[in-house]
Amino acid sequence: MRYSPQRKLIKEVVFSTNTHPSADWVYDKVKKTFPSISLGTIYRNLKQLSEIGTIRTIYDGSLARFDWNTASHNHFKCIECGKMTDIEIDSTNNFIKRNLDNNGFDVHDIEITFIGICKEHKNNKRINKE
Amino acid sequence: MRYSPQRKLIKEVVFSTNTHPSADWVYDKVKKTFPSISLGTIYRNLKQLSEIGTIRTIYDGSLARFDWNTASHNHFKCIECGKMTDIEIDSTNNFIKRNLDNNGFDVHDIEITFIGICKEHKNNKRINKE
DNA sequence: CTATGTGCAAAGTGTTTGCAAATTT
């Protein structure tokens, strides 16, 4: 795999944030340096970087997001602000894995998203979503 | 909410299977009875049924699937056959919930998908996906 | 030099929506 300046920057952008950015977010950032870059290039590179394990693709509903943190960890999505926060609960994954291994499943990966209200929004009144 | 024959059947179709069908699968089934039904109607109804809690929407990557089982349970996706199986591990959710509650999160819902190889495919040679 | 990556535009997939006609209550 060649390291074009574009690919290098795309990777750096994903590594620069904890916001689990979408392709579009990355596009906007990278455009500041390469104004003529195309979304296609962004998608191609994010896909490749995911495939070789440099980054990780996670799904927020049907939207793909990208995460530089490929180590096993889970996500919490706040229904007030929409933000995806990392959750470090190592013991959880191990607990689940053990549970499933005992039941004959061969678990390669676990995708967990917790949906609820994060600390900051816990005591705010609910924003009406209807 | 009115109960049109179409809506009634759409609901019945989702309730008739454990395959966690996509909108398209439901469409094919329902078309046998209502040949002129449109995909739009399928989507509208699946969305409404989800919203009132009759069924549940789950995500398989970016594809929406629908599940009549709204009780708390998790899913296992086999990377060989693509099938989504239900997983009953009540204790897991409770374990996680407790863990997060202790950390200040207010968890409303947990979306978990396990990805790996199910019993039936455990000893088969790997189908090449490249 | 050659394989790989880029920008562009078109196409693809899954889903939503506006509307007039039909149907449920």
Place this chain on the structure above:
DNA sequence: AAATTTGCAAACACTTTGCACATAG
């Protein structure tokens, strides 16, 4: 009769792809 639902088709959002040109190694 009034409000909701349908079928249709167009629009949408996100993602992928074919191609000719450019570039990294």
